[in-house]
Amino acid sequence: MDTKIYQADELSEAVAAIKAGQLVAFPTETVYGLGADAQNEAAVKQVYAAKGRPSDNPLIVHVSSFEQVKAFVDNFPVITEKLVETFWPGPLTLIFPIKPGTLPAVVTGGLSTAAFRMPNNKKTLALIAQSGRPIVGPSANTSGKPSPTTAEHVYHDLKGKIAGVLDDGSTEIGVESTVLDLSQAVPMILRPGAITEEALAAVIGPVAIDGHLVSAEEVPKAPGMKYRHYAPQVPVQIVEGADWQAALAWAAARQQRPGILADQAVIAAFPAVPHFELTTDNDVATAAQRLFAGLRYFDEQPIDVLFVQGFAEQGMGVAYMNRLKKAASGNFFTSGT
Ligand code: TXA
Ligand code: MG
Numbered sequence: 001m002d003t004k005i006y007q008a009d010e011l012s013e014a015v016a017a018i019k020a021g022q023l024v025a026f027p028t029e030t031v032y033g034l035g036a037d038a039q040n041e042a043a044v045k046q047v048y049a050a051k052g053r054p055s056d057n058p059l060i061v062h063v064s065s066f067e068q069v070k071a072f073v074d075n076f077p078v079i080t081e082k083l084v085e086t087f088w089p090g091p092l093t094l095i096f097p098i099k100p101g102t103l104p105a106v107v108t109g110g111l112s113t114a115a116f117r118m119p120n121n122k123k124t125l126a127l128i129a130q131s132g133r134p135i136v137g138p139s140a141n142t143s144g145k146p147s148p149t150t151a152e153h154v155y156h157d158l159k160g161k162i163a164g165v166l167d168d169g170s171t172e173i174g175v176e177s178t179v180l181d182l183s184q185a186v187p188m189i190l191r192p193g194a195i196t197e198e199a200l201a202a203v204i205g206p207v208a209i210d211g212h213l214v215s216a217e218e219v220p221k222a223p224g225m226k227y228r229h230y231a232p233q234v235p236v237q238i239v240e241g242a243d244w245q246a247a248l249a250w251a252a253a254r255q256q257r258p259g260i261l262a263d264q265a266v267i268a269a270f271p272a273v274p275h276f277e278l279t280t281d282n283d284v285a286t287a288a289q290r291l292f293a294g295l296r297y298f299d300e301q302p303i304d305v306l307f308v309q310g311f312a313e314q315g316m317g318v319a320y321m322n323r324l325k326k327a328a329s330g331n332f333f334t335s336g337t
Helices: 008-019 041-051 066-071 080-087 122-131 151-158 197-204 244-253 264-269 284-299 316-327
Strands: 004-006 024-026 033-037 060-062 092-097 113-117 164-166 178-181 188-191 236-239 258-263 275-279 305-309
Touching: 004 008, 008 024, 008 033, 008 122, 008 164, 024 122, 024 151, 033 041, 033 060, 033 122, 080 092, 080 197, 122 164, 151 164, 151 284, 236 244, 236 316, 244 258, 244 305, 258 264, 258 284, 264 275, 275 284, 284 305, 284 316
Parallel strands: 004 164, 024 164, 060 113, 092 178, 236 305, 258 275, 258 305
Antiparallel strands: 024 033, 092 113, 178 188
16 A cells, blocks of 8 residues: 655545545644544554554544543543643543443453543644544554654554555654543543643642552553553663763673763763754753654664663653653663663
8 A cells, every 4th residue: 555645735635534444644742643533443453453553452532622522421520621621632631431332342442441632733633523533543653663753753664554644744742642541539640741740730639640650560550551662673771860971881891882862962972972862951841852753763773772861750751751761671771780
């Protein structure tokens, strides 16, 4: 199959493809998603096949209005209205118990709940509205690879397997949405994202955090969080503080060719080392926006070990470090090693 990159004036082609049960990757403010008609079981099955994704991992249903969610959910918790008013469209996914039979089991992974999100991207909102149906959308990468933040990333992973990609340049946030479970008494964050715990608490009061985000021993409640993710070709080590010199010496002692993914100042200190700049002023939001592109960049470079800058786990740093720790399988460089 020829995979098309739809330009701005070709939205109607993308709409027709969705209606015909084909796969169309779409831009959002977080990462690109792999879209299919959420109520077309055969189309959703193709999403798992194209990504090589385990089918017990449920998908997010993307909507263009809160109204659309009402077809699937009977009773919304009272805080829903405030959350939707404040954060939609935006990088917040909400999980509700659904009316039985309203979504194919391939969407929910057989659970009695489902995840919904209204993304903040004009082209994608138009795609959903004009096709007249909610669209499932996992990140549009091959399962295990970093999520795509450009149409080129999508094309690289999925060309020949999907009808097309709706191109809207680089995504602004760069890491996937915050997932908030509203199916239990206390709302619980299952995956950290740009809508932080503090931002949620300011609107709805205390929120719980899935134990696996705090302790490596706990099994995550969001099925997708248990899989290996964002895995580059070479081992990744997280470097904190002033350990760069020591990290490079460690690699040199083992004849390993290093790469550096860090702030401009770190890169300037070691100009001979292959690098990708995450930020120019140690800004974690910019680093988060560029993290996946940086990991993908080094897949094409002749290196043996990748050193990536760690940030404090505050604000956007929580989501950044969550993704980076997955890419690094939890490995921090320590001078003693
Ligand atoms: O920003 C995003 O959320 C992107 C864009 C494309 O919208 N999408 C995305 O989808 O990251 P995906 O499939 O890669 O991640 C969805 C996460 C997974 O960890 C999945 O296990 C969890 O949400 N999830 C979905 N439905 C769930 C449910 N009913 N209960 C618990 N977790 C659920
Ligand atoms: Mg994903």
